[in-house]
Amino acid sequence: MRTAFIEELCELAATDKKVFLLCGDLGFSVLEVFADRFPDRFMNVGISEQNMIQVASGLALEGYNVFVYSIGNFPTLRCMEQIRYDVCYHNLNVTIVAVGAGYAYGPLGVSHHTTEDIAMMRSIPNMLVAAPGDPWEAKLITRYFVQNPGPGYMRVNKAGELAVHSTCGLGAIEPGSLLPIKEGVGTAVVSTGAILDLIVSQLDAKGLRYGVFSCPFISRLDSDGLMGVLKRYNQVITVEEHQLSGGFGSFFLEEINRLHVAGLIDEFPLVRRVGIPDIFQGFAGTQDFLREKAGIRI
Amino acid sequence: MRSIDLARSVRMKALELCFTKKASHIGGAFSIADVLAVLYSEVMKIDCDKPSNINRDRLFYSKGHACTALYAVLDEVGFFKDLNLMEEFTSNGSFFTSHVNHRLPGVELSTGSLGHALGVSCGVAVAAKRQNREYQVYTIVSDGELDEGSNWEAILFASHHKLDNLTLVVDYNKIQSFGRVEDILQLEPLVDKFEAFGWDCLEVDGHDHHAISKALIHRGKVRVKPTVLIAHTIKGKGVSFMENNLLWHYKSPSEEEYVAAKAELEARL
Ligand SMILES: Cc1ncc(C[n+]2csc(CCOP(=O)(O)OP(=O)(O)O)c2C)c(N)n1
Ligand SMILES: [Mg+2]
Numbered sequence: 001m002r003t004a005f006i007e008e009l010c011e012l013a014a015t016d017k018k019v020f021l022l023c024g025d026l027g028f029s030v031l032e033v034f035a036d037r038f039p040d041r042f043m044n045v046g047i048s049e050q051n052m053i054q055v056a057s058g059l060a061l062e063g064y065n066v067f068v069y070s071i072g073n074f075p076t077l078r079c080m081e082q083i084r085y086d087v088c089y090h091n092l093n094v095t096i097v098a099v100g101a102g103y104a105y106g107p108l109g110v111s112h113h114t115t116e117d118i119a120m121m122r123s124i125p126n127m128l129v130a131a132p133g134d135p136w137e138a139k140l141i142t143r144y145f146v147q148n149p150g151p152g153y154m155r156v157n158k159a160g161e162l163a164v165h166s167t168c169g170l171g172a173i174e175p176g177s178l179l180p181i182k183e184g185v186g187t188a189v190v191s192t193g194a195i196l197d198l199i200v201s202q203l204d205a206k207g208l209r210y211g212v213f214s215c216p217f218i219s220r221l222d223s224d225g226l227m228g229v230l231k232r233y234n235q236v237i238t239v240e241e242h243q244l245s246g247g248f249g250s251f252f253l254e255e256i257n258r259l260h261v262a263g264l265i266d267e268f269p270l271v272r273r274v275g276i277p278d279i280f281q282g283f284a285g286t287q288d289f290l291r292e293k294a295g296i297r298i
Numbered sequence: 299m300r301s302i303d304l305a306r307s308v309r310m311k312a313l314e315l316c317f318t319k320k321a322s323h324i325g326g327a328f329s330i331a332d333v334l335a336v337l338y339s340e341v342m343k344i345d346c347d348k349p350s351n352i353n354r355d356r357l358f359y360s361k362g363h364a365c366t367a368l369y370a371v372l373d374e375v376g377f378f379k380d381l382n383l384m385e386e387f388t389s390n391g392s393f394f395t396s397h398v399n400h401r402l403p404g405v406e407l408s409t410g411s412l413g414h415a416l417g418v419s420c421g422v423a424v425a426a427k428r429q430n431r432e433y434q435v436y437t438i439v440s441d442g443e444l445d446e447g448s449n450w451e452a453i454l455f456a457s458h459h460k461l462d463n464l465t466l467v468v469d470y471n472k473i474q475s476f477g478r479v480e481d482i483l484q485l486e487p488l489v490d491k492f493e494a495f496g497w498d499c500l501e502v503d504g505h506d507h508h509a510i511s512k513a514l515i516h517r518g519k520v521r522v523k524p525t526v527l528i529a530h531t532i533k534g535k536g537v538s539f540m541e542n543n544l545l546w547h548y549k550s551p552s553e554e555e556y557v558a559a560k561a562e563l564e565a566r567l
Pocket of ligand 2: 471473
């Protein structure tokens with residue numbers, strides 16, 4: 001996913017001369033392709049994430065389209081107020097990209113488990129939050145962020161993820177869309193982020209014929225799309241590699257509730273949320289091990 | 299154990315861990331191995347059988363990514379008698395995460411997000427004063443880590459509050475994640491900075507055990523300032539092909555490299 005991101009960013013930066021990339025002393029053997037090609041639009045600000053967001057804000061105030069690259073919680077939780085006040089209140093053109101979503105850096109420990117970022121980021125006005133489900137989504141979301149102004153956050157897994165979408169099927173992704181992966185009956189599984197691949201294989205292994213959708217943006221859910229899904233399915237399972245409080249499942253429930261209160265859906269569907277039950281997992285483990293331990297399964 | 303022997307064992311063990319478990323950050327583990335060896339063999343008052351003794355000296359290890367050196371030294375001095383570091387390191391379900399984990403005996407604070415431990419150490423040093431306790435607080439930060447503003451807030455705080463029970467060691471190995479410190483974010487003149495911030499500042503060769511121990515033990519008895527020891531070190535110190543080489547911030551040794559590194563460490567006896 002990080003490769004999809006940097007390749008797409010390089011391609012677009014060739015024509016969009018406003019694209020600027022900052023890193024916080026991270027991205028060795030990833031960002032060089034950009035740094036070598038656009039040295040006057042790249043900067044390593046050092047291991048100082050709060051300042052990095054502030055510098056990004058200044059660049060954006062002067063017209064740059066700024067991308068900020070770091071790991072996990074460092075460019076997000078570490079910088080909450082810089083993001084809220086400098087970036088989001090001023091509605092600046094700053095997109096934060098964090099690698100290592102969920103337990104992607106499992107053995108590294110809690111400092112590197114990125115499990116509350118969706119909740120934190122989506123609570124800030126103006127922030128558009130995205131969690132691509134596969135490298136193809138990562139590429140298209142990168143394109144979206146380059147081409148559309150405003151604050152953004154993209155959490156990506158790492159490298160080497162399998163493609164879940166067949167490449168021909170997707171041309172562009174708009175915020176709020178529910179991307180169909182599989183048709184099914186009765187239950188719709190709606191997943192955000194890189195857990196998508198695992199969920200599809202779990203359903204296959206269990207022979208469950210549920211519908212599957214990827215929901216890569218955790219903001220601005222498209223009401224028509226959601227109503228369409230709720231017409232065809234009477235139960236929903238949300239899946240995220242993130243804690244349950246305030247995360248993707250909460251977002252989805254809030255959206256369903258919004259439709260319900262507005263009288264746009266007759267029945268409130270049964271919603272089961274799959275995610276991390278608001279705990280720290282203080283031990284080491286592979287991504288799969290920690291996902292399983294947290295109970296992220298269908 | 300003599301500090302020289304301890305340092306050698308620490309490097310051996312760190313190498314072994316990075317090799318068998320495919321772990322990173324051996325460069326930063328080797329640069330700090332000598333300071334840790336001196337602290338644990340000669341300086342700190344600790345008892346591995348009583349890791350929560352209220353009067354123990356505290357070590358806050360901020361550069362949590364270089365965990366193999368701290369785990370190795372704690373293992374060598376007996377904190378992990380009931381655990382199996384070599385087996386469990388980074389394994390599923392083990393507290394031996396590859397960033398320092400406080401759920402292990404002898405570890406005061408989980409670290410891994412840089413720039414946290416110095417501020418916490420300040421709180422611990424204040425607590426010692428308010429509660430009339432004699433323990434000393436030692437904190438180790440890396441040089442790239444000093445980019446973080448949180449450290450400079452703590453540096454201001456420590457001198458304002460005259461935390462003379464706090465000793466900071468900077469592992470000044472001149473390299474961070476993407477290159478040399480002087481190219482990414484210059485720290486120089488570092489001594490002047492600390493002095494201007496009101497600290498007692500000592501510079502030592504961070505691989506000279508005698509100098510480290512002298513600086514840590516024999517520094518002025520009457521102090522009203524926090525002390526910082528700027529330890530000039532070499533990233534990857536001890537294995538020629540790892541020294542001063544950015545790649546060893548990331549790489550874990552191949553079989554061949556492991557054998558060669560082990561031979562070099564053994565030859566240094
Ligand atoms: C807040 C934060 N930002 C970024 C990182 C990623 N990171 C891990 S090690 C490292 C570089 C460390 O260089 P330095 O501080 O000089 O340590 P050493 O040379 O002793 O290994 C970085 C940027 C981190 N762990 N925490
Ligand atoms: Mg360094």
